[in-house]
């Protein structure tokens with residue numbers, strides 16, 4: 063546990079002296095020295111120059127050796143998949159994006175995905191890829207290792223992604239709900255904190271949430287916690303395929319926004335967009351300040367904000383991150399809208415404890431989170447000696 067704690071502090075990519083690590087972990091300096099010696103022998107940690115540490119004394123800085131182990135991260139979505147190669151410090155080395163033809167059978171998509179994974183592994187043969195993390199749209203039922211109901215993508219139910227990848231690459235494969243790995247990604251970048259309560263809202267083709275409580279992912283009994291896309295914001299609203307009515311994602315997913323805008327076009331509203339426009343077209347139109355596109359986008363952000371209000375009231379988290387496709391369209395407008403609605407609808411005494419962050423325009427946190435999932439799951443095996451590390455580079 064001490065080893066994991068030290069590595070958790072070092073791995074964020076920052077550099078620390080032994081004294082700083084002792085202070086941050088609360089461990090004895092002698093313990094830190096022993097752990098660091100072990101890590102250096104294993105090649106997990108390296109020295110990175112000196113820093114001044116009070117009274118003119120210099121201390122040696124340490125950092126994780128990001129190239130010691132490499133990992134693959136995969137993000138599978140309804141419209142595309144992303145594959146990335148990451149270092150032990152979660153640094154992205156290379157990534158690829160492929161759009162999925164909606165007529166393509168899931169098995170064929172899987173074969174194309176496997177081919178891309180091979181290419182990424184072959185990209186650098188000097189460093190070993192030791193595990194794969196896969197982010198999938200939910201609801202993802204963990205016990206059965208499969209996706210239960212991927213809105214608009216039902217055939218995937220019969221594909222055992224984890225098993226197929228494990229058979230092909232003969233390394234460990236970990237799967238997780240996409241919103242959950244988005245939460246892992248932000249939990250990593252914000253630094254080690256055992257008291258953190260963070261909710262990552264993935265507002266994309268569906269809407270889901272990853273929930274971090276006490277610094278750890280909360281997954282629920284069947285592993286499907288955070289399915290906020292099926293939380294009702296209108297009890298007599300339209301029927302959803304889950305059985306509920308007025309489900310949040312019916313109002314603010316990228317699919318819902320695309321549908322509502324196309325309806326507006328059909329009704330004859332003026333816009334630069336044409337009937338049959340895609341979410342990507344809409345996103346571009348918002349960036350060009352097309353009035354109808356901005357109006358409809360803002361409405362979707364308002365509905366999403368109602369979901370955020372419910373989350374704040376239910377969990378009182380210290381951080382809420384709103385990410386994925388919807389956030390990437392215009393993070394600034396989204397944040398402004400969420401702040402306005404939460405201020406209107408949440409008690410100030412409750413709201414003041416929560417920092418709300420909008421995701422980034424590059425929308426990369428879920429792919430990176432898939433890489434981090436593999437790092438998080440694999441590393442304890444190496445640290446406890448359950449699995450031996452590959453030979454270090456000479």
Ligand SMILES: [Zn+2]
Pocket residue numbers: 291292293302303304305306309
């Ligand atoms: Zn539903």
